[in-house]
């Protein structure tokens with residue numbers, strides 16, 4: 451809580467509330483959501499600075515500085531804000547690159563009495579849902595994920611978790627995990643940098659928002675290898691993932707795999723096996739998971755996993771995905787009609803496609819903050835007399 455710098459209640463009354471007008475650098479927009487006013491902006495003219503959020507709570511007559519999750523959008527030349535249904539605010543950034551121009555700000559559940567908001571970048575098209583893979587230690591999650599990433603390198607990307615456990619001999623920092631100290635990870639958790647975290651077999655593990663964003667930005671489908679507690683947290687978040695639980699054929703087989711892997715001490719193996727019983731029970735009964743696969747025969751289980759991911763019989767693709775951006779007209783006005791956001795070019799040039807007006811269809815947005823908001827559909831039009839149908 452505190453004072454919001456360089457803005458007072460009178461400024462809010464001056465009238466750019468819920469407006470679509472473009473704000474230049476150094477200005478702020480205010481958007482009313484229920485009894486709160488979200489003030490988005492930046493105090494200086496530095497193009498490298500990012501957008502900040504302050505909230506004016508009208509019922510309490512107080513300014514609140516919220517905890518902000520996710521990567522913040524960069525300012526560039528200016529921006530417009532549009533209130534969508536619910537409490538999602540769309541931010542359209544002028545002068546940015548095509549992959550960085552549409553952002554969303556959402557209110558999250560309050561944490562320990564503090565307002566929490568989260569940013570997510572808008573992504574065009576129907577990017578596939580992230581995949582959460584859970585199961586007891588030693589069941590073969592890592593093995594299956596490696597097979598998938600090896601066969602479909604341009605389709606899947608692994609979310610690199612943070613952990614306080616010591617690296618195994620073959621493990622590389624930043625590839626298998628971000629190995630970190632507990633005090634640092636605890637601070638980062640407190641600062642809202644993690645989508646989920648859990649204490650697993652005596653160590654802290656967690657998925658940072660940045661890890662998931664990095665995979666989405668590479669145009670790949672994100673795979674998370676996390677325990678059941680983590681899966682439960684992700685289920686409660688807005689990630690909108692597919693949840694798959696891998697179960698062992700038997701406890702005896704699980705024990706044998708853990709021992710044969712030879713990466714844990716006897717004491718650690720015992721601890722992991724004790725935890726496995728509860729995890730298997732939860733995996734099968736908690737309702738968190740969309741699918742349960744038994745990893746008895748590895749090849750068979752892998753084929754079943756591919757089937758669930760819609761890859762049955764599909765040939766591996768060797769082409770790098772090129773995430774499609776959005777070319778906004780440089781000078782534009784923004785308005786909203788139902789589920790369509792009209793970004794009208796103020797200085798159209800016939801024959802110059804990059805200067806055309808744009809319609810964003812927001813009827814099938816998926817996922818949300820923190821992370822990435824998927825499902826934006828775009829139509830580029832020559833003039834606004836053109837039909838708004840045919841959005842793709």
Ligand SMILES: Nc1ncnc2c1ncn2[C@@H]1O[C@H](COP(=O)(O)OP(=O)(O)OP(=O)(O)O)[C@@H](O)[C@H]1O
Nearest residue numbers: 586587588589590591592593707711745746747748
């Ligand atoms: N179907 C299978 N049959 C026999 N061995 C298997 C099978 N699947 C995986 N394994 C072996 O079991 C061991 C454990 O597999 P893996 O490391 O992939 O498990 P995990 O679920 O990722 O474990 P953790 O959660 O501890 O990271 C490995 O040595 C792997 O080669």
Ligand SMILES: Nc1nc2c(ncn2[C@@H]2O[C@H](COP(=O)(O)O)[C@@H](O)[C@H]2O)c(=O)[nH]1
Nearest residue numbers: 587611647648650655656657675676677680
């Ligand atoms: N909740 C989370 N669990 C995670 C994460 N990364 C890994 N894990 C789980 O931890 C155990 C043990 O892993 P190991 O590498 O020490 O064998 C396993 O079940 C993983 O799924 C995470 O980010 N969050």
